[in-house]
Each structure stands twice: as structure tokens, then as C-alpha cells.
Amino acid sequence: MDDSYLDRLLSLFSEYDVPAAFWVNIQLTFYAAILSLVLGTVLAMMRISPVPSLRWAGSTYVTLLRNTPLTIIILFCVLALWGQLGIVLSTDFQRNFFLLAVLGLTVYHAAFVCEALRSGVNTVPVGQAEAARAIGLSFWPAARLIILPQAFRGAVAPLGNVLIALTKNSTVAAAGSVATEASSVMKTMIEFRPDVVVGIFFIFAMGFVVIVVPIGLATTALSRRLAVAR
């Protein structure tokens, strides 16, 4: 092989569709982000509600899911939910693994979304809640009209951190037999051409840098713009 290192690397990248691999990660992230935002918001509402049993259920969920490795959750979705209990989310074989991975990513990150929103609630001064009560709003209207809108604005930065983590964690779908996502494709490529291993890793790593850094910059800028002036 007398080609230069760069030539070998480039010829390898013409054989594999790397953007498609990243596209799978972006899709995993997209669906899981929306679903975990919904579930996390419900959990956060439960945790700040006046009903003790709801508070207990919310905090138990967060404690359990937050302390479990994501790898176990995704593996559980595939080996236990699908393998043992026969839960099928799609009749298409590959699609099914994809959706199971989305499910695993969702239930795990919902716990962190809940915590991010709670930290957002903590940025709302007590006076806001007291004023809401003083004008006669009960819990639900006060939460919906006064607290949550401010809490979401205060939670942009921590929610951005969750989104960044989710993007990176979408690679863990590899444990759930999603063989088309970036880390699995990188593994296949390295096994096929181990002579350019460092170059392959660097390109994939830069791919994530290119996705993740703008998310960080955008959420930081957004959180500044949306910050409630106090």
C-alpha cells in the first residue's frame, strides 16, 4: 500500500455513508428529546404538585432512573421488553430496534429533564408564587400561568445540557442493536481498515463536536435572551 494516509482515509470514507450514520443519531436524539421533554414536564409537575402521592411517585421515578446506567436501560428494552415480553413497537425489524432505543433514551433522559425544570422552578422568586396566590389563583392556574412559563425560561441552559448529553448518549443505542448509528459504523470501519484507526476516530469525533458545540452556544445565547430580568 503506497497510498498516502490521507488517500487511504478518503477512499474509506467514500465506501461508507458516514453522514447517514450521524443522521440516525440525530433522529434518535430528535424523537427522544421531544418525548422526554413531555414526560419530564409531567414528572416535574408531579414533583411540585400539592398531592403527596404524586410528589412521591415523581421523585421515586427520578431517583431510580437517574441512578441506573443507560446501557442497562437500553439493553433491558431490547432483551427484556422485546426478547422476553414480546413488546413490538414496529413490524419492521430494524425500525423496532430504533424505537426501542428511543424508548430507552426517553425514560432515562426524562428524569434529567425533570431535574432541569425543577432547577428552573428554583429560579422563580417566592414572591411570584405568593402574588399568584394572593390574586386567588389555585395551584394549577398558578403553575400554568405564572410559574411554569418563567421556569421554562430559567431552565433553558440546564435543558440544553440535557440535550447535549442526549445527543452524545444516542450512541449507546449500539447496545440495543441499532447497528446503523455512528459509533457502530465507526467500529465497523476501524475493523475493516485498522491502519487508519486514528483518522477514523478523529473524523467521527469532529462530527460530534460539530453537532454538540452549536447546541451549547445556541442554548447559552437563548438562555441569556430569555432570562427573566429581575
Place this chain on the structure above:
Amino acid sequence: MSDLVLFDAPGPRARRRMVWVNVAATLAVVGIGAWALVLLGQKGQLAADKWQVFLTANPWTNFFIPGLISTLKAAAVAIVTSAVFGVVFGLGRLARSRAVRTVSGVVVEFFRAVPVLLMMIFFWLWISRLGVVSPNDVPFIGVVLGLTFYNGSVFAELVRSGVHGLPRGQREAALAIGLRRSQSLRLVEVPQALIAMLPAIASQLVVILKDTALGYIITYPELLQAARQFGAGQGNILQSLLVAAVIFIVINYALTKVAERLAGRVGRRTAGRAAKAEAPTLVVDTGR
């Protein structure tokens, strides 16, 4: 704002309503639980032999305890190496020389943006190709290196934001008594920064412990791998994974509680704003 100021102390009517909501919520939770049990029962997952085996010695002595030891070993080594990486690059980001600051900044930001799994797979395949260590050790080294570069970068950010959080008077006083800037950093600022950041550091330890489970993917024989092997052999993979999850939850929960206690005790030994004791966050806020 505390969670409980969102609503008034409930009066008689609210209390009656709360009883109903409580009952409804309890029924919902119990209902979900019952539905799960029925589903498990239908698929024969509640059969006694699938669970009783955990009361015997075999799964523990041959699978779960050796797996747990491997997990803890990788986590312990990774904690030490990440701490070294974090202090070195944290100091690098605080250095006077612009070149050192830039290089450290690029390294830290790069490794914070790359998924840990990607790094583990890379180190695993790269080192086995280099052939400098025994093939049996390669997955372990892959796990430790992957964890080190990511968590070390997070630690570096903690060191930096911890030092920035100190009052200026700390450095001024250190310089006034004749210390050089590097001495002031090493003897006065960084130790206080570390104490102030203790809760965040403890949360990161939980992250390290959880992320050792990624070693499963690169064939490191840790707890999850052991659970899967045992479950595949005994035909009780669901139960095995649950047991592994419970072990992780118990250890991480205990770690979080210890960290909260510790943060309360040493909080006064620093001039820095002690970071709030919060349990495992995914990404530690860089404190900007």
C-alpha cells in the same frame, strides 16, 4: 424557591380533594404495577425458578460479585486518572501563558463534546492493534481511558469554575504574603475550589460509575456483562438485568447521600460559593 410555597397550607376542602387525588394517583400507580405484573405473569416471567436462583450462591460467587469487582476497579482507576487529568488541564486553563490556556481549552472542550462510547471503542481497537499490552487487559484500558478523557475534562472545568468562584481577596492575600502566582493557585486557590466543588465532583463520581456499564459494549467483563451472561445461561435475562440495575441504583444512591452529607460538613472550609448539593447531573454546568 422551595417547592412547597407554590400552594397554601390546604384547608378542609382542599384536603378532601387531595384525599381523592391521592387515591386516584395511588390507583394509577398500582394499576400500572398490576398491569406490568399481569404481563410478566402471562409470559411466565414470574415463575419462581427464575427468581429463586438469586437466593443461591452460584449467581453471586460466579457472576455478579466478580462483575461488580471489575466495575468498581474500572471506576476507581478512572476516578484517580480523571482527577489527575482534571487538575493538570484545570491549571492549564488558568495558566498565565495564552498558548497553554488555549491548548488546554481546546483539549477540554473537545473531549467534553465526544461521546464516551466513541472514545472507548477507539481506544479499545487502537490499543489492541498497537499490541503493547496483553489482549486480556485491552478492554479494561479502553474503559478507563474513555472515562478519563471525558470525566477529566469535566473535572478540569470544575477546577476552573471553582477558582473563578473564589473571592479575589484570596489570591491578593496570597500574593501579598509573597507567594508566586503558581504557588497561590496550588496552595490557596485550588484546594478551596475543590472543596467548593465537592458536591459536583461527587455527582461526577456517580456518572463515572454508571458509565463503566458502557464497557459492556467493548467486551469488558463488568457487572452488566456478568448479568447478561448469567441471564442467558439460566433463561432469566429480565430478572438478571433487574438485579444488576438494583445493584447500581443502591450504590449510586448511597454515593449521592454520602456526598450530600460531606458537602454539608466541609462547606464552611472554603471562601468559594459552595455548589449546591445536587445528585448526578448529566453535564456539569461550566459556571459561566
